[in-house]
Amino acid sequence: MNMREIKTNTLRIIALTLIIAGCGIVNSAFADPYFLSIESDSTYPGEIITLDIDLDNPAEVSGFNLVVNYDLSVLTVASISSLTTRAADFEYFTYRLDYRGLLGDIGIFGLADQNGDSSPDNIAAGSGLIATISFYVSTDLAYAGYSVPISFVNRDDADNTLANADSVTIERDSISYTNGYVKIREVEEALVGDINENGVTFEIGDVIIFTNYFIFPDQAPLSPSQLASSDVNRDGYGGTIADLVYMINKLVNITSNKISPIGMPVDIVLNKDSDILNIAYNSDIELGGLYLVLKSANELSSIPDMFTDWEQRGMTVENSSDNNVVRVLIYSRNGAVMPTGYNEILEIENNADFIIDEIQLSSADARLLKTEISGEISSVRPDDFVLAQNYPNPFNPTTEVAFSLARTSDISLIVYNVLGQEVKLLADGTYTTGDHKVVWDGKDNMGQAVSSGVYFYRLIAENFMTEKKMLLLK
Numbered sequence: 469m470n471m472r473e474i475k476t477n478t479l480r481i482i483a484l485t486l487i488i489a490g491c492g493i494v495n496s497a498f499a500d501p502y503f504l505s506i507e508s509d510s511t512y513p514g515e516i517i518t519l520d521i522d523l524d525n526p527a528e529v530s531g532f533n534l535v536v537n538y539d540l541s542v543l544t545v546a547s548i549s550s551l552t553t554r555a556a557d558f559e560y561f562t563y564r565l566d567y568r569g570l571l572g573d574i575g576i577f578g579l580a581d582q583n584g585d586s587s588p589d590n591i592a593a594g595s596g597l598i599a600t601i602s603f604y605v606s607t608d609l610a611y612a613g614y615s616v617p618i619s620f621v622n623r624d625d626a627d628n629t630l631a632n633a634d635s636v637t638i639e640r641d642s643i644s645y646t647n648g649y650v651k652i653r654e655v656e657e658a659l660v661g662d663i664n665e666n667g668v669t670f671e672i673g674d675v676i677i678f679t680n681y682f683i684f685p686d687q688a689p690l691s692p693s694q695l696a697s698s699d700v701n702r703d704g705y706g707g708t709i710a711d712l713v714y715m716i717n718k719l720v721n722i723t724s725n726k727i728s729p730i731g732m733p734v735d736i737v738l739n740k741d742s743d744i745l746n747i748a749y750n751s752d753i754e755l756g757g758l759y760l761v762l763k764s765a766n767e768l769s770s771i772p773d774m775f776t777d778w779e780q781r782g783m784t785v786e787n788s789s790d791n792n793v794v795r796v797l798i799y800s801r802n803g804a805v806m807p808t809g810y811n812e813i814l815e816i817e818n819n820a821d822f823i824i825d826e827i828q829l830s831s832a833d834a835r836l837l838k839t840e841i842s843g844e845i846s847s848v849r850p851d852d853f854v855l856a857q858n859y860p861n862p863f864n865p866t867t868e869v870a871f872s873l874a875r876t877s878d879i880s881l882i883v884y885n886v887l888g889q890e891v892k893l894l895a896d897g898t899y900t901t902g903d904h905k906v907v908w909d910g911k912d913n914m915g916q917a918v919s920s921g922v923y924f925y926r927l928i929a930e931n932f933m934t935e936k937k938m939l940l941l942k
Contacts, residue, residue: 500526502630502638503595506536506618506648513706514607514692516546517650519618521576523554523630524595529638530588531558531631532598534576535567537621540886541922541939542611543650546602550578555598557589571886571924573621574601579631590633605652609696610704610862612654619647654696661700661715665693670700670718675801678712682759682797683788701834712799713756714834722803733838734829737810745822748812754832755806757799758813761826764792776814778806793825805832841903853877855927855934858908862939865917869894870905871927879929883908883938886922894925910940 503524511517521536523529532555538545550561560579567575576599581588591598601618605611620628628645630638661669663677678698680688690698690707699706701714716722735750749755768789774796778785782804786797796814798806816822829837838859856870871881881895892913894906908925911917918940926935 502526502529502643503646504534504620504628504630504643505646506620508648508651510651510653511605512653512692512696513605513609513612514695515605516602517605518600518602519648519650520597521599521601522596523591523598525591525593525630527593528633529591529630530581530633530635531579532577533626533629534599535621535623535627536574536576536601536618537570537572538574538603538618539616539922540572540924541937542606542608542614542616542652543603544606545574546604548574548576548599548601550599553597553599554591554594559583559586559588561599568623569888570623571888572922573623603650605650605692607692607695607706608704608861609699609706611652612696613652615649615651617647617649620645659693659697660702661697661718663690663694663698665697670715672719675712675715675719678715679786679797679799681707682709682712683786683795685795686790701836703836705836708830708836709757709759709797709799709828710830710834710836713830713832716799716801717756717803717834720801720803733840736824736827736839736841738824738841743818745816746812747814747816747824748810749806749829750810751806751808751829754808755837756830756832756834757797758806758830759798759826759828760796760813760824762794762796762816762822763825764794764822766821767792768794773817774814775817776812778813781806794822853927853929853932853934855925855936857936858925858938862941863910864941865910866907867910867938868905868907869925870903872903873899873901873929876900877929879927881906881925881927884924884926885918886924891918891923 505522507520507522509517509519521534523532545565548563550556550558555561555578558578558580559582560577562577564575567573578598580590622628622640628643629640630643632638659669661674663674666673677688677694681690695706698711700711700718703710737748737750739746739748747760768791772794774787776785778798782802783798783800783806788795798813824841827839829839831837853874854872858867858869860867869881873879877899878897879895879899880893882890883892883894885891890913892908892911894908920940923938923940924935925938926933
């Protein structure tokens, strides 16, 4: 007997025991109870996981009306299906995400005979799955170790009910429910640093795999388990330049008593002169490495002319070009550092229309640093309206939200809870072309601290609207 059968039989025994005991509140229909359950399972960050919704029914069932809820900050629905289930022959099967406008609610509906003009293929008495839900699991390693609930929720009297062979509703007091969860696995300490998965941690093969991931992410992507194993500095973010610096420092046995300050940004300065773009940094602390992704408005026929003296200064420089994207990785194989103060990163000729699509900086002691971009506005002006992911995320007690405007516009930036209710108006009014930042302190419009959980922030500018998720952890 498997665990699912044991659980089902245990619930049946409990229900029948209550009836025999004469509790008074148990409906007589519960003498032959129905059981709906959501499977629980575990996986790593970045994986796809499929959960079964099971039904144990003592009599035929001709339809179901299910409503389940999940956490949008950790999971994204990949697919919902009745294929290969006991409801595969139903004439009608559909689902609705954000059902009734409630974020994270899924309505799942099945009907054996949609038009009443055929012999229905009802679900016969028995047990087994009637639907499956597949989720993409967040790649954010901060969620490792969490159990994310997948629950039946009742917002209306008809939610989570069944229909018998005569299309009569089987009420909820005749149904027993078991919720499920997705357990997000943590990587065993013994595997941290074993990116090439050969059983040996912190070796040159791991560094090669890691650098290829930065320069050729499409050809050499990291699997979810590799991504989790790459979080060697244990900051909750795998696959970063800080992890690469940490790995090399450990490999060449470099230790430092220096601790870089948290939250202090490094200035990235862009200067445009005719068709030459110069990118530099200004930092109060030594850097251990830098990863830069540049994007051009036009497709590149070849790698543009780029000049840098970092190889002469003891660093390794690697780069690649793909369509309209250039990637540059600067790091040291022997523990050298990039000094404090103002230093040029690289100079690009004949492609001054580049914008910075992504930039990562690591301190010499392998801590991921924040950046602020300044300089000639034409080199960083957005082609469109952009809403960035808040940082840090998850956060406590404050987080920063950045957005960019293609032109001066009337905008609103609002935080909502999972029910779609406004929590905080972060920005409202006319904002100029370019980059803007606002800070949310975790308080609502009344100045009261909000509870831990998932929140959404939405930017509206002219006919543009976009939304992202954030997580407050206390």
